[in-house]
Amino acid sequence: MATPRIRLPRSASEGEEIEVRTLIDHPMITAVSTSDPRDMLATFAVTMNGETVFTYDFGNGSAANPTFTFYVRAAAPGDFSFVWTHEDGTEYLADESVAIS
Amino acid sequence: MTVERRTLIKGAAASAALVLVGGAPLRADNHNGWQGWRDQLLAGRELSEGTITLDLPAVAENGAQVPLTVQIDSPMTADDHVSAIHIIATRNPAPQIGTFRLTPQMTRAEVMTRIRVAEEQEILVLAELSDGRVFQQTASIIVSVGGCAT
Structure with a gap:
């Protein structure tokens, strides 16, 4: 339960658009x-290099096994952090990196 | 006769304007209190003209997992970007589906997720822009099996 899965490109150029998929x-x-x-999960937050790039507030109408797709401008060093926060305060974390050339 | 025709044309123009600002007029009653949430989000602001592309199936087999994509034409710069997208259900037990918060680090105002739809209804989307404008769009959906079993 609560196993995060992230799909990101392995590498990208500085400033290039990258697709981010999460589940x-x-x-x-x-x-x-x-x-x-x-x-219920309450929020989902994504940071790149320590800066917030995308967040989502879950309402009752958000489906089970929440999934998101969105697009980010890649910036060095390309360190992504994903945090799902439960209504009880528990955090589920995932870190991923994209090599920026 | 001429007068009547003019009235008709005026009426048609008024309907067209309605469609431009916020999609089809909503038929839904305030069944689940969704109007209160929309008013809270609008905070007294009027809707502006703007296009939200809402990709939602017209008929969903399984209301528990309905794919939703929202897209707005935006340069996504620090000065001009979409800052929030709110998804409102007019006939789910609770009106809140969710809120996306976007930043200029995103290349486009395009997001995808999956939502729950309990029964046939209109889904309402509000998009807030960095300059304070708010766009609205609506879509009707029919579900074969409702999505609020949990």
Whole structure:
């Protein structure tokens, strides 16, 4: 559960557009129509070289196993960090690097 | 007769303007309180003319996993970029689907995710720009199996 998967190019030129795809296994239980306890991610944040590039706030209408695709301008050194934060404060982390030429 | 025709033309022009600012007029009642969330996001601002391309299937087999792509033409510079995209459900149990927050480090204002759609309804998208303008778009969707079992 809550295993992050990231798809990024291995290398890119400085300033080049890169596609970022993310997926995390998570049931996203809203507890609206079941008696299961609520189990929801609250936010997803992506940084590149320590600077925020993309975030998402999850509402009840966000699907289970949340996935995102978006496009970023590659900048050296190309260090990406992905953080999913649960409503209970637990963080799920993934770090990836793109070699910038 | 001429007067009537003129009235008709005026009416047609008014409808066209409505379509330009925010897509098709919404039919949905305030079933789940979505209007309150939209008003909170608008914070008193009027909608501006602008195009949001909303890629959502007209019919979804499985309402639990419905692909959604939102795209807005934007240079995505520090001075001129889309800063937020809000997805609002008019007939889910809760109106909040989610909010994307974008930055000028992104090359385009184009994002994809998957959403839950409980029943046939209109999905409303608001895009906030860095200069304070807000664009709106709507899309109708029919679902075979609703997506709010969890």
